Amino acid sequence: QKEVEQDPGPLSVPEGAIVSLNCTYSNSAFQYFMWYRQYSRKGPELLMYTYSSGNKEDGRFTAQVDKSSKYISLFIRDSQPSDSATYLCAMSGTGKLIFGQGTTLQVKP
Amino acid sequence: EAGVAQSPRYKIIEKRQSVAFWCNPISGHATLYWYQQILGQGPKLLIQFQNNGVVDDSQLPKDRFSAERLKGVDSTLKIQPAKLEDSAVYLCASSLHTWGGEETQYFGPGTRLLVL
Numbered sequence: 001q002k003e004v005e006q007d008p009g010p011l012s013v014p015e016g017a018i019v020s021l022n023c024t025y026s027n028s029a030f031q032y033f034m035w036y037r038q039y040s041r042k043g044p045e046l047l048m049y050t051y052s053s054g055n056k057e058d059g060r061f062t063a064q065v066d067k068s069s070k071y072i073s074l075f076i077r078d079s080q081p082s083d084s085a086t087y088l089c090a091m092s093g094t095g096k097l098i099f100g101q102g103t104t105l106q107v108k109p
Numbered sequence: 110e111a112g113v114a115q116s117p118r119y120k121i122i123e124k125r126q127s128v129a130f131w132c133n134p135i136s137g138h139a140t141l142y143w144y145q146q147i148l149g150q151g152p153k154l155l156i157q158f159q160n161n162g163v164v165d166d167s168q169l170p171k172d173r174f175s176a177e178r179l180k181g182v183d184s185t186l187k188i189q190p191a192k193l194e195d196s197a198v199y200l201c202a203s204s205l206h207t208w209g210g211e212e213t214q215y216f217g218p219g220t221r222l223l224v225l
Contacts, residue, residue: 008149042111043200043216044152088151095167097214099151 003027006089006100010054015109019076023100026070030093033065035074038086038102046076047087079107111135111218115201121223126191130220134182134203140164141178143186144200144213152200158184191224198222 006023013019019059021035036044048063050056050072056063062075072091076083084107088102114133122128134141140159144152155174156166160181169176173192178184188195198219204212 004151032162041218041221043202043218045216046213049213090151096154096157099153101149101151 001026003019003098004089004091005049007103008091008101010104010106012106013079013107015079015106015107017079019079019083019105019107020107021074021076021089021103023072023091024070025072025091025098027091027093027098028070030055030091030098032092033062033063033072034090034097035063036088036090036099040085046089050073076105079105081109083107111203113215115199115217115220117220119221119223120216121225122191123152123225124193125190127187128222129185129187129203130185130199132184132201132217132220134184134201135215136201138197138205138215139181140204141184142202142204142211143184144202146200146219148197155186158189176205177224179181188222191222193224196222196224 004025025051035048037047038044050063050065053065055069060077064073086102086104087100116131142157143155146152155169157164158178161178172223176186198221202214202216202217204214
């Protein structure tokens with residue numbers, strides 16, 4: 001069993017839709033939870049960071065962490081074509097960043 | 110502020126050949142990471158340096174991979190000899206301090222390696 005599981009998609013939505021991206025994990029030691037965005041042929045860039053459980057909002061993006069269920073989510077409101085990318089969840093509690101396999105999102109105009 | 114620089118951007122080699130990648134981290138960043146990202150997968154940490162010392166190389170295939178960070182700045186990652194399964198994107202990242210979970214890692218654009 002992988003430490004971090006993420007549905008690879010691909011996910012295709014119309015512009016303006018609400019997007020939900022999710023990851024599950026098995027390691028109870030994870031305390032830091034991140035979402036990275038990776039455009040084609042680019043390196044990942046940090047999008048959202050959350051420590052422990054709870055919600056965090058930044059513009060159109062909301063990150064949720066439910067440690068009791070070992071489940072994290074990223075919501076994108078009013079999705080735009082520029083949001084088309086691969087979204088990677090990542091987490092740590094042991095000093096090493098563990099990534100999910102990424103979900104490819106396409107937002108169609 | 111200049112980002113993490115990597116070269117070359119692309120490399121095609123035949124199996125059993127050797128190859129080297131170079132990384133220049135963000136100025137002042139003490140910690141440097143090399144990741145391997147196979148197509149359709151998330152990045153996997155190969156090695157982490159704190160200044161010029163190795164912090165974690167538990168997932169580095171040491172029989173064929175080697176890395177160094179001279180003078181605590183630039184770093185090179187070498188593969189010798191390469192295998193078909195080494196085809197991947199090799200990402201370099203850096204962070205300001207030793208990463209304990211709260212530091213942001215900044216990634217370079219990666220080197221795309223194809224082994225034929």
